[in-house]
Amino acid sequence: MEKHSNDRALRFYQEVLGLERLHYGLWRPEDELSLANLKAAQKRYEDLIVENLPDRIRSIIDVGCGTGVLLSRLKRMGFQAEGLTPDRNQQQLMQAQGLAPIHHCRFEEFQPQSGYDCVVMSESAQYIPLAGFFGGVRTTLNPGGHLLVCDYFVLDGARGILAKSGHNYECFLKAAQREGFRLAKSRDLTGEVLKTLELAKVTAEKIRLALEIGTEKFRDRHPFWTRLIKLFCRKKYLRLQEEMVLIDAQEFAKNKTYQFLLFECREVAQEAS
Numbered sequence: 001m002e003k004h005s006n007d008r009a010l011r012f013y014q015e016v017l018g019l020e021r022l023h024y025g026l027w028r029p030e031d032e033l034s035l036a037n038l039k040a041a042q043k044r045y046e047d048l049i050v051e052n053l054p055d056r057i058r059s060i061i062d063v064g065c066g067t068g069v070l071l072s073r074l075k076r077m078g079f080q081a082e083g084l085t086p087d088r089n090q091q092q093l094m095q096a097q098g099l100a101p102i103h104h105c106r107f108e109e110f111q112p113q114s115g116y117d118c119v120v121m122s123e124s125a126q127y128i129p130l131a132g133f134f135g136g137v138r139t140t141l142n143p144g145g146h147l148l149v150c151d152y153f154v155l156d157g158a159r160g161i162l163a164k165s166g167h168n169y170e171c172f173l174k175a176a177q178r179e180g181f182r183l184a185k186s187r188d189l190t191g192e193v194l195k196t197l198e199l200a201k202v203t204a205e206k207i208r209l210a211l212e213i214g215t216e217k218f219r220d221r222h223p224f225w226t227r228l229i230k231l232f233c234r235k236k237y238l239r240l241q242e243e244m245v246l247i248d249a250q251e252f253a254k255n256k257t258y259q260f261l262l263f264e265c266r267e268v269a270q271e272a273s
């Protein structure tokens, strides 16, 4: 299986920052920007998902299950819970924790052997192409099953690099409606997730400063090589500068929306009548 392009970012959160969960968090207004508060915010986000699972469900598939923290919790709660991830590292990590079954594929390639009462997508819907998205979910669900999505979406009018990741929110809702998915619950989480980005920006700034301090001696002693390296890395540097907007909380709030969405999958015959 080919590696997902986002693997490096996910490994950075996990292996460098020591995060167990790979999603944004729900911050309280009084929270200061710290790694400990991010971890607490991520746990709060997970609680929101768990507390809003539909009643009377038994089987759940966590699509894009990351490090398996939610999956493990769902199993402990007594659900028949399975995971799916296209990422080989994540799959191996979860198997080592005894979290089978983990389906190792992209959701768009998944061929379910049996139906599930609920499909959970915590920050993974954005990676799955919209064409075929709801059809794939319908095939994965038992009749009357639910889809729980927690993710960010692009707003109409968004521009530049920020418009590139995530589904367009209006298109996503329209596609859901067209495909017979009724929105049963929703909550706008945008304001509550922004501090995750503020913390990312502060951390990126610290890393930049550390690099500047760490290379100071070399730059002083070798101006020629410094100029050459700068020239060589110019394109990468400019791209990095451009990408910094991705962790700008204000730009995020202008161009994106972070939503909790719970859909009920209606039966096709019921829709037609």
Ligand SMILES: C[S@@+](CC[C@H](N)C(=O)[O-])C[C@H]1O[C@@H](n2cnc3c(N)ncnc32)[C@H](O)[C@@H]1O
Pocket (backbone or CB within 6 Å): 004, 021, 022, 023, 063, 064, 065, 066, 067, 084, 085, 086, 087, 090, 105, 106, 107, 108, 121, 122, 123, 124, 127, 128
């Ligand atoms: C941002 S992480 C979120 C992980 C986890 N759900 C969480 O909330 O911590 C995105 C997850 O989606 C997975 N993913 C990426 N593309 C996918 C696809 N096409 N189908 C299913 N999962 C995908 C990644 O491997 C990763 O596990």
